[in-house]
Amino acid sequence: MTDIAATVAPTVIGRSLWGDAWARLKANRAAMFSLYYLALIGVVSVFGPWFVPHQYTTIYADYVRMPPSLSAYPKADMIETALTEAIKRMRVDIKEWRQEGNQVFVTVKSTRPIDDRNIRYLDRSDAFDDTKIESKSPDGLEVTMSASIKQQYFLFGTDNTGRDLLSRTLMAGRISLAIGLLAGVVAVVIGVVYGAAAGFAGGKVDEVMMRIVDVLYSLPFIFFVIMLVVFFGRNFVLMFLAVGAVLWLDMARIVRGQALSIRRQEYVQAAEAMGVGQRGILLRHVIPNLLGPVVIYMTLLVPQVIILESFLSFLGLGVQEPMTSWGVLISVGAKNIGTANWLLLFPAFFLVSTLFALNFVGDGLRDALDPRDR
Amino acid sequence: MAASETILSVKDLRVRFRTLDGAVEAVKGINIHVKSGETVAVVGESGSGKSQTMMAAMSLLASNGEATGSVDYRGRNLLTLSKSELNKVRGRKISMIFQEPMTSLDPLYSIGNQLIEPIRRHRGLNVAEAREEALKLLRLVHIPDPERRMKSYPHEMSGGQRQRVMIAMALANDPDILIADEPTTALDVTIQAQILMLLAELQRKLGMAIVFITHDLGIVRRFADRVYVMRQGEVVEEGEAEAIFVNPQHAYTKMLLAAEPTGSKAPPPANAPVLLEGRNVEVTFRIGGGFLAGEPLMLRAVDHISIRLQRNQTIGIVGESGSGKSTLGRALLRLLPSDGLIRFGDRDISQADRQAMRPLRRQMQLVFQDPFGSLSPRMTVGQVITEGLLVHEPDLSGKQRDQRAVEALREVGLDPNARNRYPHEFSGGQRQRIAIARAMILKPRLVVLDEPTSALDRSVQKQIVELLRKLQADHELSYLFISHDLSVVRAMADYIIVMKQGKIVEEGPTEAIFSNPQHAYTQTLMAAAIDVTRFRLSA
Numbered sequence: 027m028t029d030i031a032a033t034v035a036p037t038v039i040g041r042s043l044w045g046d047a048w049a050r051l052k053a054n055r056a057a058m059f060s061l062y063y064l065a066l067i068g069v070v071s072v073f074g075p076w077f078v079p080h081q082y083t084t085i086y087a088d089y090v091r092m093p094p095s096l097s098a099y100p101k102a103d104m105i106e107t108a109l110t111e112a113i114k115r116m117r118v119d120i121k122e123w124r125q126e127g128n129q130v131f132v133t134v135k136s137t138r139p140i141d142d143r144n145i146r147y148l149d150r151s152d153a154f155d156d157t158k159i160e161s162k163s164p165d166g167l168e169v170t171m172s173a174s175i176k177q178q179y180f181l182f183g184t185d186n187t188g189r190d191l192l193s194r195t196l197m198a199g200r201i202s203l204a205i206g207l208l209a210g211v212v213a214v215v216i217g218v219v220y221g222a223a224a225g226f227a228g229g230k231v232d233e234v235m236m237r238i239v240d241v242l243y244s245l246p247f248i249f250f251v252i253m254l255v256v257f258f259g260r261n262f263v264l265m266f267l268a269v270g271a272v273l274w275l276d277m278a279r280i281v282r283g284q285a286l287s288i289r290r291q292e293y294v295q296a297a298e299a300m301g302v303g304q305r306g307i308l309l310r311h312v313i314p315n316l317l318g319p320v321v322i323y324m325t326l327l328v329p330q331v332i333i334l335e336s337f338l339s340f341l342g343l344g345v346q347e348p349m350t351s352w353g354v355l356i357s358v359g360a361k362n363i364g365t366a367n368w369l370l371l372f373p374a375f376f377l378v379s380t381l382f383a384l385n386f387v388g389d390g391l392r393d394a395l396d397p398r399d400r
Numbered sequence: 401m402a403a404s405e406t407i408l409s410v411k412d413l414r415v416r417f418r419t420l421d422g423a424v425e426a427v428k429g430i431n432i433h434v435k436s437g438e439t440v441a442v443v444g445e446s447g448s449g450k451s452q453t454m455m456a457a458m459s460l461l462a463s464n465g466e467a468t469g470s471v472d473y474r475g476r477n478l479l480t481l482s483k484s485e486l487n488k489v490r491g492r493k494i495s496m497i498f499q500e501p502m503t504s505l506d507p508l509y510s511i512g513n514q515l516i517e518p519i520r521r522h523r524g525l526n527v528a529e530a531r532e533e534a535l536k537l538l539r540l541v542h543i544p545d546p547e548r549r550m551k552s553y554p555h556e557m558s559g560g561q562r563q564r565v566m567i568a569m570a571l572a573n574d575p576d577i578l579i580a581d582e583p584t585t586a587l588d589v590t591i592q593a594q595i596l597m598l599l600a601e602l603q604r605k606l607g608m609a610i611v612f613i614t615h616d617l618g619i620v621r622r623f624a625d626r627v628y629v630m631r632q633g634e635v636v637e638e639g640e641a642e643a644i645f646v647n648p649q650h651a652y653t654k655m656l657l658a659a660e661p662t663g664s665k666a667p668p669p670a671n672a673p674v675l676l677e678g679r680n681v682e683v684t685f686r687i688g689g690g691f692l693a694g695e696p697l698m699l700r701a702v703d704h705i706s707i708r709l710q711r712n713q714t715i716g717i718v719g720e721s722g723s724g725k726s727t728l729g730r731a732l733l734r735l736l737p738s739d740g741l742i743r744f745g746d747r748d749i750s751q752a753d754r755q756a757m758r759p760l761r762r763q764m765q766l767v768f769q770d771p772f773g774s775l776s777p778r779m780t781v782g783q784v785i786t787e788g789l790l791v792h793e794p795d796l797s798g799k800q801r802d803q804r805a806v807e808a809l810r811e812v813g814l815d816p817n818a819r820n821r822y823p824h825e826f827s828g829g830q831r832q833r834i835a836i837a838r839a840m841i842l843k844p845r846l847v848v849l850d851e852p853t854s855a856l857d858r859s860v861q862k863q864i865v866e867l868l869r870k871l872q873a874d875h876e877l878s879y880l881f882i883s884h885d886l887s888v889v890r891a892m893a894d895y896i897i898v899m900k901q902g903k904i905v906e907e908g909p910t911e912a913i914f915s916n917p918q919h920a921y922t923q924t925l926m927a928a929a930i931d932v933t934r935f936r937l938s939a
Binding site for chain 2: 292297300
């Protein structure tokens with residue numbers, strides 16, 4: 027290869043390393059698929075709860091532990107049960123009932139005249155809606171009511187208290203992802219600033235700063251969290267800020283190592299020889315070259331935080347009812363694995379697939395940003 | 401040579417790499433054959449596909465590469481062999497030595513272990529026999545005191561010794577063919593010559609064929625029977641070594657032969673002002689000991705060196721790796737703490753701190769050896785070049801800076817459009833031009849050139865040397881030219897300092913040093929360089 031002075035067509039815009047990395051990432055099918063999947067999970071978790079017809083807090087007493095189903099509740103065989111239940115509350119007897127399409131007609135009788143307001147008992151049931159009195163016997167002892175059957179879908183089934191698992195899973199996704207990002211960002215910010223400072227300063231400052239990290243490392247994590255719970259109460263935002271403040275240790279070490287090696291690079295020496303000050307070197311040379319590993323580590327940190335949150339919630343230290351997270355749902359599901367396995371399966375699927383996707387993206391980023399064949 | 405039977409024949413070999421920008425063909429259908437007992441040199445500059453050819457033959461291509469065609473070793477096509485069959489050939493019948501002996505040896509095992517293990521495995525000897533065999537090999541490659549060396553670890557040996565060990569390992573199974581991929585490039589000149597002589601001697605003794613891959617056409621002259629010259633994945637010329645040297649046919653071969661930098665530099669007038677002066681400069685590093693670890697261990701990298709650089713003068717600092725020449729260059733620029741007196745112009749800068757040095761920095765620039773490491777990978781070329789202006793001429797607008805970048809790039813012979821691109825998009829020579837442009841944009845008076853041509857191909861070296869000379873003439877620059885390559889120093893410098901272990905062993909005007917070296921060390925250096933590049937020894 028001879029060194030002919032660059033013959034470049036006019037107005038050529040070079041492809042930066044970031045551009046290169048992006049192109050390589052795009053070629054990585056698993057990573058791209060994971061990226062799209064993560065985006066999907068994110069959108070579904072953030073906007074999903076508004077579109078699911080059930081609130082994540084609503085309790086459907088009639089539908090406790092319903093298995094997931096694509097058809098609407100109540101099922102045909104449940105109508106009678108629900109009807110008898112509701113009529114029993116009215117303290118009257120069923121004379122007869124029939125179903126016509128989406129409507130039920132029920133005739134009740136009693137020894138005393140039946141108050142019209144009794145229909146609210148039927149409305150109160152989760153299965154019926156829109157109850158009307160069709161006819162009344164002249165003595166008031168017999169009333170025929172009609173009610174429409176309330177069609178409710180529980181695609182993921184319901185939990186032990188009769189709450190819709192779909193809306194709860196999506197809501198949990200919001201919380202888990204938010205926690206992951208929040209604590210991840212906190213950890214990255216502290217870690218990068220601390221690590222870069224230590225690595226850049228070098229020498230004794232570096233020694234002292236890293237020994238502090240070592241000391242913090244040696245604190246048993248779970249005691250630390252319990253202590254934080256004691257201090258902050260159960261405010262989960264504060265708490266996960268605090269968790270992030272614990273997780274920065276790894277980040278700090280990674281960044282410090284990188285900063286140390288970047289400082290020894292010839293382009294930094296060249297900048298020094300040119301008289302560029304510390305600030306310029308840090309801003310123009312050290313930090314841009316640190317970003318690669320930081321981005322990679324961040325994608326691996328987020329799943330770590332999500333798992334940590336799950337673990338804490340599993341222990342009962344994390345998110346509190348009625349708020350929920352994937353960890354909480356899984357913990358509940360694990361207790362009901364024999365009788366209601368969907369309580370475990372759906373949240374676990376969401377958590378596991380998200381973690382998988384995050385790891386794939388992290389791997390893809392690492393390959394893209396740091397190709398050994400360069 | 402009693403070369404008769406063709407043992408390795410490469411036919412229509414193509415090597416393709418899949419990359420993001422589509423497939424790149426690194427080797428484009430070449431034919432090479434090797435007869436038993438002969439030495440074949442494959443010569444080409446970086447990117448010519450010479451290494452990939454041999455990598456393909458050994459099935460060592462990177463994962464995105466694929467090879468088509470055929471590589472026949474004694475009638476078997478290596479490209480189609482299964483891995484286990486291939487391993488019967490690879491490492492036994494065909495073995496390889498690489499450029500960098502440090503990374504090719506496992507740092508955790510002693511030399512002895514690394515030699516004994518494969519001998520036992522391949523030949524089924526017991527430990528004592530294998531040990532005997534290993535000692536024999538070490539003696540064969542002239543490792544002094546082999547019994548003791550068996551217990552050494554790679555880091556305890558010098559580069560040349562490590563390369564000898566590599567050769568010993570490659571010879572352990574009595575190969576038919578030894579592929580040597582740039583075996584001397586990472587070594588000092590004096591060592592280079594020794595390794596080449598060793599290879600020639602081993603071939604005479606053992607009679608294997610050697611395939612010698614190198615970028616330096618000069619060094620194969622006394623060594624190879626036949627030469628293939630490769631360029632951009634094709635063989636442009638092949639033939640008997642002597643014929644190629646005496647009567648090269650292809651323009652590229654001629655260019656390679658003439659690639660040695662020529663010319664010389666006239667010294668500046670004796671009354672030219674002194675720009676940089678160092679008196680009794682001393683640099684010491686602490687290499688161990690200290691706090692809780694006993695006496696501090698000090699290494700004196702630069703030991704009482706005095707130097708006077710006039711305006712428009714080039715002082716060549718010559719020495720092998722570890723001689724302290726780079727350290728001296730950095731100390732004179734006050735990039736390393738040092739003792740002794742350093743004057744720049746009429747100022748004493750021996751005690752100047754960072755702040756005090758900053759305004760002077762624009763007048764003294766540094767160009768590094770490695771054009772890949774010295775340009776920040778995340779900045780565009782324009783940003784790289786103009787960074788110094790941000791410090792020294794902060795009043796310039798973005799537009800003016802851009803204008804200066806265009807001028808600087810033109811000056812070093814690059815298309816100004818290059819400023820929008822990133823360093824990794826350029827070849828080694830172009831990057832070195834960028835690094836020079838970065839130094840020149842500040843209009844310095846002194847440039848320390850730390851092996852600026854060592855990482856480059858010969859033909860590119862020549863261009864860079866010419867560029868540097870032109871810039872010097874245009875701007876009355878003073879150079880401190882640090883190099884281990886005597887031919888480049890000869891073309892660049894008018895005064896030479898020879899360093900060894902931190903001390904000056906000899907200094908004087910270039911022609912005097914070259915024609916009449918006084919010190920024994922200088923004589924070895926010269927002899928080695930001349931051995932390697934010029935003459936055919938009576939082999």
